[in-house]
Amino acid sequence: MILNTGTRTDIPAFYSKWFLKRIEEGFVLSKNPYNNQIYKYSFNPKAVDCICFCSKNPKPLLKNLDKLSDYRQFWFTTINPYGKDIEINVPDYKKVIKTFKVLSDSLGINSVSWRYDPIFISEKYSIDFHIDKFEEMASELYEYTSDCTISFIDLYQKVLRNFPEASEVTTEERLLIGENFARIAGEYGIQVKTCVEGTLLDQFGFDSSGCMTQQVLEKAIGNNLKVPKGKYRNRECNCLMGRDIGLYNTCLHGCKYCYANSNMKLVKKNQKLHNPDSPLLIGEVKESDVVKEVNEPSYIDSQTRLF
Numbered sequence: 001m002i003l004n005t006g007t008r009t010d011i012p013a014f015y016s017k018w019f020l021k022r023i024e025e026g027f028v029l030s031k032n033p034y035n036n037q038i039y040k041y042s043f044n045p046k047a048v049d050c051i052c053f054c055s056k057n058p059k060p061l062l063k064n065l066d067k068l069s070d071y072r073q074f075w076f077t078t079i080n081p082y083g084k085d086i087e088i089n090v091p092d093y094k095k096v097i098k099t100f101k102v103l104s105d106s107l108g109i110n111s112v113s114w115r116y117d118p119i120f121i122s123e124k125y126s127i128d129f130h131i132d133k134f135e136e137m138a139s140e141l142y143e144y145t146s147d148c149t150i151s152f153i154d155l156y157q158k159v160l161r162n163f164p165e166a167s168e169v170t171t172e173e174r175l176l177i178g179e180n181f182a183r184i185a186g187e188y189g190i191q192v193k194t195c196v197e198g199t200l201l202d203q204f205g206f207d208s209s210g211c212m213t214q215q216v217l218e219k220a221i222g223n224n225l226k227v228p229k230g231k232y233r234n235r236e237c238n239c240l241m242g243r244d245i246g247l248y249n250t251c252l253h254g255c256k257y258c259y260a261n262s263n264m265k266l267v268k269k270n271q272k273l274h275n276p277d278s279p280l281l282i283g284e285v286k287e288s289d290v291v292k293e294v295n296e297p298s299y300i301d302s303q304t305r306l307f
Helices: 016-025 093-107 127-141 157-162 171-188 200-204 214-221 264-271
Strands: 002-004 027-031 038-042 050-055 073-078 112-119 147-152 191-194 223-225 291-294 300-305
Touching: 016 027, 050 214, 073 093, 073 214, 093 112, 093 127, 112 127, 127 171, 147 171, 171 191, 171 200, 191 200, 214 223
Parallel strands: 002 050, 038 291, 050 073, 073 112, 112 147, 147 191
Antiparallel strands: 027 038, 223 300
16 A cells, blocks of 8 residues: 555644654544545555655654654655745745755655646746756755656646736746756756656656656665556556545645645634544544545565565
């Protein structure tokens, strides 16, 4: 089983105490955001092939990495150069880079990936700005990761509501950014990737197969996986998204481009319902709730190892 902590919220940044409690008790409950069905997932290291973390601030969980030593991990860390006008509660990118380096040293270069996402263009955050900052960050990170995934802003209704001044990045702008990012990445030996962005930038050497593909996770855990065809694939990419234990409208970063939050008022309301001792991220289990236990096996191919 693959567990994912980060496509709906940032658990390492804001809910690390809760997460460690779930590790300690050996299970977690996750509510389906679309039908309120509650699922129970085991944290048995023999069943969990990989825990995938997606975070803008891994630091709160960093000091407790020893408590995760029984688990194979993949960390997908977003490091953007935006200011507090865009990423209100995200630490300065230079601080996140320091945390990223510690993660890489602790877990190995194959278990950490850098995400520069999303890219949007404005007077302040111009194409030249992005190119300059990407080169600055690549020069700091190339010894600590082998790849970087970029994407361009998606104008979902939630995004337009919270970030009305945002506009689509044009094809011409994408090509200019892609060409320059590929050139810089090539100088530092970093593979640039896109995910659910089409193949436009493949001409510059981008890998558009996905950001959390089976190959990526196999490289991170050092094992081959025998995942059933179609398992975990619920997007227009080859990524293995895993069983997500997060919940929408709970991330406190306050990023204006966020697709996971409707608004910060709802986020703060949910935050008040968070109990670090509850098996649910938000709220408590009620007597009327039906909990479905998911007994999913390990998909690791015990016959082979990659390294």
